Amino acid sequence: MGALLEAFEIAVRxxxxxxxxxxxCLLIAQDAYPALDVERYLAEIDGLAIRLRSRLPNRGGAExxxxxxxxxxxxDLGFVGNTRDYYDPRNSYLNxxxxxxxxxxxxLGILYMELGRRVGLPLEGISFPGHFLxxxxxxxxxxxxxxxxxxxxxxxxxxxxxxxxxxxxxxRGGVPLAELPLEQFLEPASKRQILARVxxxxxGIYREADKPERMLEVxxxxxxxxxxxxxxxxxxxxxxxxxxxxxxxxxxLSDYLERVPDAPDLDDVRASLLDLSARCARLx
Numbered sequence: 001m002g003a004l005l006e007a008f009e010i011a012v013r014x015x016x017x018x019x020x021x022x023x024x025c026l027l028i029a030q031d032a033y034p035a036l037d038v039e040r041y042l043a044e045i046d047g048l049a050i051r052l053r054s055r056l057p058n059r060g061g062a063e064x065x066x067x068x069x070x071x072x073x074x075x076d077l078g079f080v081g082n083t084r085d086y087y088d089p090r091n092s093y094l095n096x097x098x099x100x101x102x103x104x105x106x107x108l109g110i111l112y113m114e115l116g117r118r119v120g121l122p123l124e125g126i127s128f129p130g131h132f133l134x135x136x137x138x139x140x141x142x143x144x145x146x147x148x149x150x151x152x153x154x155x156x157x158x159x160x161x162x163x164x165x166x167x168x169x170x171x172r173g174g175v176p177l178a179e180l181p182l183e184q185f186l187e188p189a190s191k192r193q194i195l196a197r198v199x200x201x202x203x204g205i206y207r208e209a210d211k212p213e214r215m216l217e218v219x220x221x222x223x224x225x226x227x228x229x230x231x232x233x234x235x236x237x238x239x240x241x242x243x244x245x246x247x248x249x250x251x252x253l254s255d256y257l258e259r260v261p262d263a264p265d266l267d268d269v270r271a272s273l274l275d276l277s278a279r280c281a282r283l284x
Contacts, residue, residue: 049118
């Protein structure tokens with residue numbers, strides 16, 4: 001395990017509530033930016049929070065703080081969702097989001113939550129299907145916000161329209177969309193789940209761009225965040241095989257079948273294992 005991956009493991013292998021989400025995201029970015037100064041970017045977020053705190057109303061509740069956060073982050077500083085180049089990998093790296101003041105729903109959401117936490121707003125992430133959102137509990141209910149859209153509140157009708165776009169009817173078990181309980185889609189995401197979603201985004205981007213070395217870095221971090229993720233272990237094994245790293249590929253795919261002995265892709269994995277065993281034998 002390299003030093004960068006080891007530092008990431010230390011950051012995430014603790015109680016979920018104690019994980020420093022911003023730090024973990026910046027550590028992920030060190031794969032693409034090895035010289036990245038994590039402490040400098042954390043200090044930048046702290047500085048933004050200090051500026052935001054000075055703008056909060058002397059009197060007012062959580063809703064007033066949300067309005068001040070939205071004004072500061074999106075209107076004053078100009079952070080905005082990157083609709084023009086959504087799949088640019090820079091949108092998934094928190095340092096680039098801070099530098100370029102643009103990102104995708106999850107990275108803007110992470111920055112939004114981190115600033116909110118520093119000024120006393122207990123914002124929580126929501127792994128909503130197809131679009132990361134943020135929520136805040138209020139006395140009169142739950143406020144759902146979209147940092148990708150400037151922190152705009154999301155009404156139930158809008159949330160159902162989002163679901164209609166990404167959850168097909170057969171996946172709803174025939175339940176009409178209007179009768180589908182929204183609560184099941186608005187549960188808070190753990191910090192590990194948020195990090196896993198960031199990494200899944202990067203995995204998809206680098207797969208489409210055909211950058212196997214970058215994808216391997218992402219999968220290494222994914223298996224630190226979610227060591228039980230058998231499909232990620234299998235994918236890393238295939239990636240090692242493509243990169244002609246025969247022994248690591250053999251180990252990952254063997255471990256995959258040990259975990260999932262009745263895997264639906266059993267025959268394909270066995271065929272790869274036969275090839276890898278022969279190649280490893282020739283290395284001795």
